[in-house]
Amino acid sequence: MATGTASTSAAGAATGAAPLLELRGLSTEIRLKHAVVRAVDQVDLTLSAGETLGLVGESGSGKTMTAMSIERLLPPGGRITGGRILFGGVDLVGLPEPELRGIRGAEIGLISQNPTISLNPVVPVGVQVAEALLLHTGASKREARERVVETFASVGIPNPARRYDDYPHQLSGGQQQRVMIAMALICRPKLLIADEPTTALDVTIQKQILELIDRLREDLGMAVILVTHDLGVIAGHTDRVAVMYAGRVVELAATEALFAAPRHRYTEALLEALPERAAGRSHQLYTIPGLPPDLTEASPGCRFAPRCRFATAACREQDPPTVRLDGLAHEYACFHPREESGPPTENLPPAPAAEALPGAEPGAPVTGNGGAARVSDHSWVAPTTPIPDDGTPLLEIRQVVRDFPVTGGAILKRKIGEVSAVAGVSLRVERGMTLGLAGESGCGKTTLGRLVVGLERPTSGEILFRGRRIDRMRGKDGRLERRHIQLMFQDSYGSLDPRMRVRAILREPLEIQRVGTGRDRDRRVDELLDAVGLPRRAAERYPHEFSGGQRQRIGLARALALQPALIVADEPVSALDVSIQAQVLNLMRALQRERELTYLFISHDLAVVRYLSDVIAVMYLGKVVEVGPAEEVYTTPRHHYTRALLDTIPVADPAVERAKRRLGAPGEPPSPTDPPSGCRFRTRCPVAQDVCATLEPPLTPVAADADPPAPPGGRTHHVACHFPLAAPVSGAGAPAAGEHTPA
Template sequence: MVSIAPAPATERVLTVSDLSVEIRRGDRVVRPVSGVDLVLHRGETLGIVGETGSGKSMTGLAIMGMLPAGGRITGGSITFGDTELVGLPPARYRGLRGNDIAMVFQDSLTSLNPTRRIGDQVAEPVRLHEGLSRREARRRAEEMLALVGIPRPSERMDDHPHQLSGGMRQRVMIAMALVCQPKVVIADEPTTALDVTIQAEILDLLDDLRARLGMAMILVTHDMGVISRHADRVGVMYAGRLAETGPTPALFERTRHRYTQALLASIPSLTHDRGEELYSIGGAPPDLSVHDVGCGFAPRCAAATDRCRAEQPPLVADGAEPAHAFACWHPADGPVERTPARLAERPAAVDETSAAPRLRVVDLRREYPAGSDGWFGGRRTVKAVSGVSFDVAPGETFGLVGESGCGKSTLGRMLVALDRPTSGEVVFDGVAVSALRGRELGERRARLQMMFQDSSAALDPRMRIGAILREPLAIQGIGTRAERTARARDLLDDVGLPGSVLERFPHELSGGQRQRVGLARALALDPSVLVADEPVSALDVSIRSQVLNLMRRIQRERGLSSIVISHDLAVVRYLSDRVGVMYLGKLVESGAAEEVYAAPAHPYTAGLLAAVPGEEGPAEADRVPRIHGELPSPIDPPSGCRFRTRCPLATDLCAEVEPVLEPVSPTHQVACHFPLQTKEGAR
């Protein structure tokens, strides 16, 4: 086993030696973990990173003794203190699980029991492990909810999970894991589904509690930015094995394994040159039910040789840094160095400066009924979108960014006429789409298409891919069946998929392949406007870069006008020419992407940029503290400026007068009484 340098607190609390796991699925045997060595010291955070299927989560489940049905440990050792966990009787394991070793799961909505109150779920571990009475356990649970930052914990004790926001539910999961003050916490993708602001709060909370309670933590994630900011040491996993491990600064500054190098290069950053393609890792992770003798990364590695394909490299220490180890026959020596591919120039026919807007959004509003305030209360409404206006030129990409609940997805559905506005207009090529009905709406909607966030839910599981791609053509009466099949084959070729995919069902494709099919489906009718709602949020970083490059290429080749909706600021910056920042149903800032990102004028925008993990952000972002607190309810938004309840610059004026969008430069607008950039200070 490789010797790993100890953290400042040298007490070793967990040791994993040569761990191997297999899972039997019918006549297939999958080996998700093979020969993994890990050491965890008191008070430190060990990050485990890798693509989906790399074995990182399965390693955590093996430590917890919670392998899925058909799973078993086939070799190695897991030692907690002086206790060997492999082969430990189930009753003794249950005594450790939740008490000494705890886990924060990825999906809080499915991990919490929807039928039980929050207080009872948080109190349950201390009642089981410490034998406290119901009253004592509830008091401990309330203290823990306060510790993790739940507002008014005594009131929240009797809430059910669906009554809490995603960030609050994740805090409840952390409270459940920490209520017995364990020595080791395994956090499995604890912030994957959360907005950047809530993600920053949750990760800072975990760091603070780790330091205060003296815990050791294993942070499982696919986000290298999170690792760079929050882990003391990191292990990079690929195909069930450790590819590289060491202190976080050493691994980032002197990357040794080619896979780690490729992972780091694939991440879109706030400073990436938009004229260059993102680096992407070709191919896909290997099938772990097939036993390969060589390096698992060899089929995707440009530096691979016959030796790589024939012989598995051992994990060896770097001579310059003994705590830094890698398993590569042809190691790199730092981050990737390459000449990036330049994106093709836009078609000459596209002239955004002189052309009339292809899409015009005029004072768009959408409100939904939300019941009433009791027997004698008035009717309540959810104010999802409240007076949004912007234009999109031919060939232009407009990005919409903001936290979950800000109204951006509702706005996207109205743009493609899947939802009707309460008031306002969506004007497409001079025609008010929101006023159309029947056949006229169907014909116009063919030119307005949407790429949905969840490709699994958006594709009919009972239909083959060929039928899914032919369907919109058949509805519009375009071509014969043979012509529609040929068109479907061409669409697959456009998005980089083989024709054989036509005969497959959605569940037979990977997440990246399904997202490509979703893009092909949106392009089937040759639309003029494409609305992409969180198009890559569910994808690994390596697959994400492939899809983003594909979207940029197709948008430029076809002269598409696009609206990209995302809470990922780096994705929006890479895809967008202009950006609109939404908060609680309103645009608070809008302008050229380069200008908004380099010099944010609204405190909310600056706070969003400051919260991006692994990014320094612009200097203006440093002038404003990170955003804290929950998004207010759209049923009863704050008076005046809706952001004032979370804004460090707010005054009485902000509560009394609602700011309107005003220019700080010819290409930059902001709705703020105290903008960070003024007309004189804008760049």
């Protein structure tokens, strides 16, 4: 496809400069034992020096496989079956391996998606980064060390000389990702491939990483391929965008043009599934029905046709040709494109129902747009115990503290300090509501969730469930009470035993609690699969046979097995692409309405928290700094930290993203082993004064006439700040990004 209209590529075209990278008819396949996956199919792309090209699409769309094909770093069974990859005029497809190794790392750098897996846990990070320099430049070890320390400093790693000898486990997630960036840049490459460089990172670290890549691109004049499913990231950090579906590029355009007027119906559907498009809890998220096609089977026509609301017979029988708009470098392949002056997306035809898995049994319940089949009640599964009508909250957390000891010494471990993970948190959750916990990594939100489910015990304070202290319960009483509190893990794959079939996974909680007979348990498994929109035949499969979204549904089904009253959901959608995320969120809301469930929903993404939550509590360094009604906290935050988090959320609008000031909370949080005195946020706060260092601000109601003060976690807005943000003038709406106005 043609070169884009961004300034960098336009300048290159004006001077007649050849593109740095050209993909011509690239096709890649992966040979399995009994099938062949056509992962990349006839992809044409170009990239100029200094330009950033975004590759976006659902999981399995081929974007990562396209990026990996450029370096010929394919999985076992993978091979390029057609096309050319021209890098600086050299065809990498036919290049001998020894010559290709001279290009990898030296001229093409790669930032892998998961630094925890990519970094060797038994080798210091500095040594790992220096390896490429020693291999490609012949530098001495001393020269390599100096260059690595210099690069560590350039990517924002604190104390770079000391970090050289640290091991990966001694670094935070954001610092590990910076090490991966340093490794990719150590040889000053001409092209940087960033494969999901910010997946599962909190928004402030994500913002720092992306701005770092932008700055280094400008300083080094390199080209960047940014692979991500996050449309907000694409909007703010790319010049052009290629939207991929089922191994093909279905739309290619300049970033501003794509977001202003998408033409392909798949692009339109991705944008409509964004959480911010739902306007809080008042609307349901749109979800793309069905699943991407099976790439082991060739299918005629448009590959998106089975999921498209506008598909006709022609779409199912013919492959749509690529159309280029006159005068614009905007290309798409669609028989029924969205017209620039067409109707808004909310007036589109309804989506058809779709099965969650191919081959579902006839008559099995399906979830076309996020709905859920009803879970029938059986007497052999004890229903949730009713809550007395005396105002008792389902969950109450009273001044809970959790400190972890820090030990030192090679042989005799002795306590040398404490990590203040949770520091005097008080919250209450009413039955049937969702309390969202938001904040950066290390703020204590996951530790608080683990305290609620009993995986950790508080150092002090009280945790009451249905009016009874569960933090003190032991033995049979504790086991019976805690069956009503279940946990959804962040890593759906890691939390499922790979050697157990789904039936055994879902039966396990029932067997541990000795609920029902074997036949009862099998019937309950079928009902759970119905409830989460999976066919009953899925019970005989293993976890690796499912997609990420389907595994998260299995995790939700396991949490529902004992009919709990409260589910603690720890980052359940952080690593899912936007369409699958919408499906899971809609499913959780549908089940909440049906089963009168209560959620403690933990996430770093305030847009997601806003959609699912009734009340939002924002945590910073173990403290709750703001809590109140979700819509009010999201639109009119009173704490400067909440405002900073909102400023850093990527928005799928290039104009908004590029107009943002470089705000957000500067730097990284202080060490939890030595938190600041007074207000813990003061070292990063734009309006901190002397009183902030000496006096810790209490969590107080925003409304001056709140009498008596409502407990935190209810419907009253509370903030812990000496100089809170002023409320907007009536009718003025929320403060603009960057407006930090003390009251």
